[in-house]
Amino acid sequence: MNILIFENEIVEVENAFKMLNILYYKSKLVYRYETSSQDVKVEEYKTFDLIFIDIDLSVKSEKDGFGILNDIKKHNTEILKKVVVLTGSNLMRKKLDSDGYKDVPLIQKPVDYKDINKLMKEKLNQLSKNNKPDS
Amino acid sequence: MRYFKRTDLIHKYLTSVLFRIILLSYSFFLISIQDNIFDFYIYIIYFFVYIAIYIYLLIKKWAVVRTVNDYILIFIILLFKNIYLPYNIIFLLIPLFNSPNHTSEKRNNWFLFLFTIILFLLLHFKNPNHSSFDTSTYFTLVAILVLTIISHFELSRARLFKDTFNIYQDIDDVAKKANNTTMIPEIYKLIISKIKEKFNIDIKQITCFEVIKGKAKIKNSSLFVYSSSIDSIDIKSNLNINPLTTKININGQEVYNILTVKIDKFIFLFISDNENTEISIRNKLYIYEVVLLIFEKIVNIIENEEELFKQKQKQNKVLTSKQHYVLEIMKSTHFISNKLGPIKNFLTLQTDYDNGSFKMYDKDAYAEIRKVKKEETKRAKTSLKKISEKIDLLLNKDANPFIPTSVISMKYKAIFMHVKRIWLIDFSENDIKIKNATDTNVDIKIVTNNEVLELIFTDLLTNMTKYSAGSNVLTFDFSKDLRITLANKIKDFSIVYKTLDKTVNDFNNNNKLEINKRNSFGLPHVRELCEQLNIDTILKIDVKKELFITELSFKGNV
Secondary structure, eight states: OEEEEEOSOGGGTHHHHHHHHHHHHTTOOEEEEESSGGGSOGGGGGGOSEEEEESSOOTTOSSOHHHHHHHHHHHOGGGGGGEEEEESOTTHHHHHHHTTOTTSOEEESSOOHHHHHHHHHHHHHHHHHHHSOOO | OHHHHHHHHHHHHHHHHHHHHHHHHHHHHHHHHSOOSSOHHHHHHHHHHHHHHHHHHHHHTOHHHHHHHHHHHHHHHHTTSOTTSHHHHHHHHHHHHTGGGOOOTTOOHHHHHHHHHHHHHHHHHTOSSOOSOOHHHHHHHHHHHHHHHHHHHHHHHHHHHHHHHHHHHHHHHHHHHOOSSOOHHHHHHHHHHHHHHHHOOOOOEEEEEEEETTEEEEEEESSOOSOBSGGGSBOOTTOOBSOOOSOEEETTEEEEEEEEEEETTEEEEEEESOTTOOOOHHHHHHHHHHHHHHHHHHHHHHHHHHHHHHHHHHHHHHHHHHHHHHHHHHHHHHHHHHHHHHHHHHHHHHHHHHTTTTTTSOHHHHHHHHHHHHHHHHHHHHHHHHHHHHHHHHHOGGGOTTSOOOOEEEEHHHHHHHHHHHHHHHSOGGGEEEESOOHHHHTOEEEEOHHHHHHHHHHHHHHHHHHBOSOOEEEEEESSSEEEEEEEEBTTHHHHHHHHHHHHHHHHOGGGHHHHHHHOSHHHHHHHHHHHTTEEEEEEEETTTTEEEEEEEEOOBO
16 A cells, blocks of 8 residues: 655654554555655656645645645545645644635644554545445 | 804804893883883883794794894884984994804805995984984994994904814814724815815815925825925925925926925925916915914824824834744644654553553564664654753743833832823722822832733732722832732632632742742732732731732832
């Protein structure tokens, strides 16, 4: 499973994701960490099974988390279903809702591997339900 | 302005009634001392008819007909009497003397003149002793004319004041509608429309310049000015009324200054598009006299607005630094949330490890877990260190704009006035007691901070309004150390006494200050503020009188 993580301070979450991989996914998760929006082309997003986006990215980044979300929305709204926002600010939920990202889940830092696992399980269940053909 | 006009009108109505009383009394005097054509009782009946007509006309507000009614009375009284007798001619001239008190908006002296002349001629011909014109006839006619002319001058002056007042009233209306934006351009537009209405003079705009170091800088204008050549003109100090002779260019167009009003450092230019716009000297003086008063008011508005703007800017600077501080705190919580990540993850990892939750994993995975755990321990330690550094920065008092750093020297009497003003918001002046107030004592100076003083007394007096059962007293003791005491009767004394006693003991306990600060915000916060200003604070309870007492002693006289 390919997971894309946009994160300004990778060291703050890296080990939580590592533990998640070892404990719950038999090290089968493949992570790609990026600190700037321009490091991933918008066409590449569909190749990932899940995308974690921190709102506050590197100063070198051309766009912040909202900019990335807007790009995804413009390019392909279906990809938004794979997105999880990872942020340290509790004010972001309001902004996400007002910007039209009510369905995008948010996980607030600080996080450990259990928090991420819980959210991932829910998200993957949701995605698998959506992918099931109508009976 | 409206109040003033109303007062003037009431005064005029009272004078109108008084004038008729004088007219009737004088009539009675004249018929008493002279031979009359009618019987005495007929005059008396006529007096009542006259009064009835007057009251009717007063209700109907027919001022001109009221004057006609007066002249009929004068005519009937003076009929067949010698009009050349001083007391008779004075009676005829009374309406002219009373002319300034006319309530009518359409007051016209020539109308009075005409009536007086007609009446005089009628009475002259009905006079048994003077049938033909002689010197005294001409003299009287000239005297009536001169009196009318003098009265006319007075009328012109009264109209000037009336017009000024009307414009003033309109300005007041504009000023009332004003919001945050400046109302001055609206006032200029109003003046322009009034000048057009009254003199048919087209004024394009009124623009105000402020003279700074001999150069005129645009201050405000009835029309937006984005460029002007006036700043290159050297302004003479004696400039007034006469327009600038130099050509002016405003917004790229050549315009003409037709009238100038200079008040202090402000110059108001009346600008026309037309080079041939001419104002007669009389109109120029008239406009000048009317607008001078208004522009003096505008100068006050400009100066007040400038002062307010300066104050606002000062406040904004303080507010901005506080806003930055709050934003910094918000950013810091974000930073701490991020840094807590490795710590939280480490704690979960350690707990699972201690509980043996990882024993089920194979050797390779277990080794991997141990490796991650070791790495996370290091990162958790680094995070803790960074959080500590951040907290140190936040707790640094120098960086906190809510803690005052500037102090000023204030006299005891200034502190008294400051505290009194806050006290009077909720309490009575009668409850302020003063001790040892001598000329020397009240002038003792102390180094303090106004804003913090306000915070301290606002907090204390808010508590007083909440918890007092009445009997609130503020005492100023102007001894060498200024002592301010607040005392109030405690509400529900028997119920709250124990809690209050603990609060007082905690507050006064110098060995527990930091704990108090951490655990509550109210009174310990006041104490903290007092400490910043070097004010000793003590709380007391007078059990007998059921009083809660706060004593503040100011130290460090200079």
